[in-house]
Amino acid sequence: MNGDHTPNLNSDDPKTPLLPVHDPIQRSPSSISYPITSLFTPNNFYILLGPLLCTLICLLVKLDAPVTSIYMLAILAWIFSWWFTEAVPMPITSMTPLFLFPLFGIASADSVARSFMDDVIALVLGSFILALAVEHYNIHKRLALNITMLFCGDPLNPPLLLLGICATTAFVSMWMHNVAAAVIMMPVATGILQRLPRGPTQSNVVGKFCKAVVLGVIYSAAIGGMSTLTGTGVNLILGSGQVLSVYLDKAHLKSELEMLGPMAFAEKMVLAVFGMLIVLWMTRSITDDIPGWGALFNGLAGDGTVMMATLLFIIPNKKQRGEKLMDWNKCKKLPWNIVLLLGAGFAIADGVKTSGLADVLSKALDFLEEVPYLAIAPMVCLISATITEFTSNNSTTTLVVPLLIQIAKTMHIHPLLLMVPGAIGAQFSFLLPTGTPSNIVGFTTGHIEIKDMIKTGVPLKIFGIAALSLLMPTLGAYVFGTNGEV
DSSP, X not given: OOTTOOOOTTSOOTTSOSSOOOOOSOOOHHHHOOOGGGGSOHHHHHHHHHHHHHHHHHXXXXXXXXXXXXXXXXXXXXXXXXXXXXXXOHHHHHTTHHHHHHHTTSSOHHHHHHHTTOHHHHHHHHHHHHHHHHHHTTHHHHHHHHHHHHXXXXXXXXXXXXXXXXXXXHHHHTSSOHHHHHHHXXXXXXXXXXXXXXXXXXXXXXXXXXXXXXXXXXXXXXXXTSSOOOOGGGGGTTTOHHHHHTTSOHHXXXXXXXXXXXXXXXXXXXXXXXXXXXXXXXXXXXXXXXXXXXXXXXXXOOGGGOOGGGGXXXXXXXXXXXXXXXXXXXXXXXXXXXXXXXXXXHHHHHHXXXXXXXXXXXXXXXXXXXXXXXXXXXXXXXXXXXXXXXXXXXXXXXXXXXXXXXXXXXXXXXXXXXXXXXXXXXXXOXXXXXXXXXXXXXXXXXXXXHHHHHHHHHHHHHHHHHHHHXXXXXXXXXXXXXXXXX
């Protein structure tokens, strides 16, 4: 080896040194000195904003509750300020509960660390391994071409194509976990977007279409089990057919699909494993009368237990002798930033409970007992839809629903008139990546930012609350057999 050789720090060679290599180039002092004005940058201000907000809340906020509830509120201000401003990389911010919670006495480091390997996270990891297999064998490209040809229209109709993607995602999410639906459909959606230019050459119209597709998938996955299908993204791309038709020409799509040829054995096996996984997801717990296969394990098996991805490392691909469908080298692209962000969400949900902040929020809802009956549905839905942006959907429902039952008894109305808006409102987590794991799946594609989610999610949240407020006292009372009184 040449003695002048400098190791490539970007290589995957395990022998590559982790510490910086001595730079033989002598740099002048002026090249490494920084003016003091460089310290006063917006990013440095945003970095200080988190600890500053935390300190102010600790000093100024007084609650009739344990002091840990105030500390938890302060920690939330710190974490969410960094998430909003992206002053620190989001995965790094996601790890702050690991030291902030023990530092403020919210929870031990061990209990916080357990949140980062929740059953849902195991589900997401297994789903992503399967998604990587789908991408490796170009199955997502085959599905994307077929969906595009089916819904693009002739001439190209972008709103129809977006509606087709959203409708497919919503239909899939009706039968399985929202995260699983998002993980399955996002590679298909990005497979369509791969035909479009990115970077400096990307036009404004193409950029809006990319955002609309990704937002459409995550929102459709979140509300697929409801009767209202998101369509707000269509407004972003009306009139964009001429621009997009250059990249989504139907004749080119058909020829490209023909070039893929018939499905190989490996593709069929990956789809078979995916199909088995979907069936297992759908049948783990069916109804109260039909328990599903989960009953065989006394309820101990969860969605994350169905690690069908393991089969991908066992089944041969019949391309090379001894080669399996997947190996660990193909898994290097696993998005660990999603795992950390999702773990932070679970840690925050647990911290809100253990710190006593959940009790403070519950007491704050006592005023609902004085709210007029016709205003109760929008009020309950709005409160749930707000809380769910900061904790998981399940945590919000667990926090709100028991209180709503008690309030319904006090008001002498049927509990479902409050429980249904509270539970459905908890699904309206459209503004932040941490609101639901399916949001994280879309956020990590790189096509959308937090401001895009807020810009599109706010009107969607308002529409959802308005629709639920109108339907629950009318159609809901008829469907659930309630008449406002008990």
